[in-house]
Amino acid sequence: ATPDEYRALVDEGVVRKPFEEVFGEGDGTDVMGILNVTPDSFYDGGEHDAVGDAVERAYEMNAEGADIIDIGGESTRPGAEPVPVEEELDRVLPVVERIADDLTVSVDTRKPEVAREALEAGAEILNDVTGLADPETRRVAAEAGCKVVAMDSVNVPVDPSAQSYYDDVVTDVARRLSETALQARRAGVSAEDIVLDPGVGFGKGTDGDLELLRRTDEIASLGYPVLYGCSRKSFLGSATGEEEDDRLAPSVAAHFYAALRGASYVRVHDVAETARALRLAESFD
Numbered sequence: 373a374t375p376d377e378y379r380a381l382v383d384e385g386v387v388r389k390p391f392e393e394v395f396g397e398g399d400g401t402d403v404m405g406i407l408n409v410t411p412d413s414f415y416d417g418g419e420h421d422a423v424g425d426a427v428e429r430a431y432e433m434n435a436e437g438a439d440i441i442d443i444g445g446e447s448t449r450p451g452a453e454p455v456p457v458e459e460e461l462d463r464v465l466p467v468v469e470r471i472a473d474d475l476t477v478s479v480d481t482r483k484p485e486v487a488r489e490a491l492e493a494g495a496e497i498l499n500d501v502t503g504l505a506d507p508e509t510r511r512v513a514a515e516a517g518c519k520v521v522a523m524d525s526v527n528v529p530v531d532p533s534a535q536s537y538y539d540d541v542v543t544d545v546a547r548r549l550s551e552t553a554l555q556a557r558r559a560g561v562s563a564e565d566i567v568l569d570p571g572v573g574f575g576k577g578t579d580g581d582l583e584l585l586r587r588t589d590e591i592a593s594l595g596y597p598v599l600y601g602c603s604r605k606s607f608l609g610s611a612t613g614e615e616e617d618d619r620l621a622p623s624v625a626a627h628f629y630a631a632l633r634g635a636s637y638v639r640v641h642d643v644a645e646t647a648r649a650l651r652l653a654e655s656f657d
């Protein structure tokens with residue numbers, strides 16, 4: 373939407389977010405640093421203190437400019453091994469407990485039990501790739517009064533009977549995200565605690581991911597802060613032709629662009645490089 377179209381939507385009360393926050397000054401874009409506490413990250417069969425390593429990495433990301441540390445105990449990659457609740461708790465809780473007093477922690481989980489215990493241990497944000505599809509998770513978030521990142525994951529339709537009426541991925545994702553936000557609010561999650569995330573890399577295909585990035589401003593004009601998580605994702609490799617490299621440059625460029633087009637948060641592996649690029653974006657304001 374252009375600023376004029378957006379202003380008209382605000383006047384009609386269609387969208388909630390103040391105009392200037394989406395198109396104007398705003399307070400910049402926050403960096404969410406990714407801290408995977410999964411076997412293929414820190415755990416090497418218990419050879420040495422995996423919790424200590426994770427804690428060290430959390431403080432390192434904070435020093436590099438991360439505003440939030442996103443702790444995940446289960447990979448969401450398609451085909452990844454599901455992790456039992458107890459195991460996910462054993463991976464996540466010790467790290468949350470060690471850093472939550474100093475750092476802003478989000479917990480990246482699909483399980484209400486993990487959400488509840490991580491929030492009790494001091495996490496302030498629930499990051500749910502299923503968009504709080506589980507009613508129990510919505511109850512946990514409402515009771516905790518925490519911030520939530522609700523991500524669109526196409527294989528978890530909010531309303532199973534709703535078909536994708538559009539042939540346009542951005543309209544389709546925007547519709548599902550609006551339904552996701554309404555579903556959370558009906559469960560008692562406050563509107564100002566909701567961050568929406570189009571779920572780049574989750575079932576939209578390379579073209580869909582590129583379109584969601586290109587039209588960040590349309591997702592950002594839904595009336596809620598948005599988070600983009602493009603870091604090192606395969607669509608960046610396909611789009612730039614470097615299939616196997618670490619995709620650092622396209623990841624930083626993607627989040628720089630998303631920030632300019634209205635994203636309030638970016639979820640990244642490479643915190644220092646991204647934080648520096650965002651300072652350039654903020655200098656444009």
Ligand SMILES: Nc1nc2ncc(COP(=O)(O)OP(=O)(O)O)nc2c(=O)[nH]1
Nearest residue numbers: 447448449480499521523569571572601
């Ligand atoms: N809100 C949000 N959460 C997410 N969690 C995991 C992944 C991808 O998970 P995975 O492929 O396991 O890798 P990593 O956690 O290293 O990004 N992507 C997102 C995302 O885009 N948005």
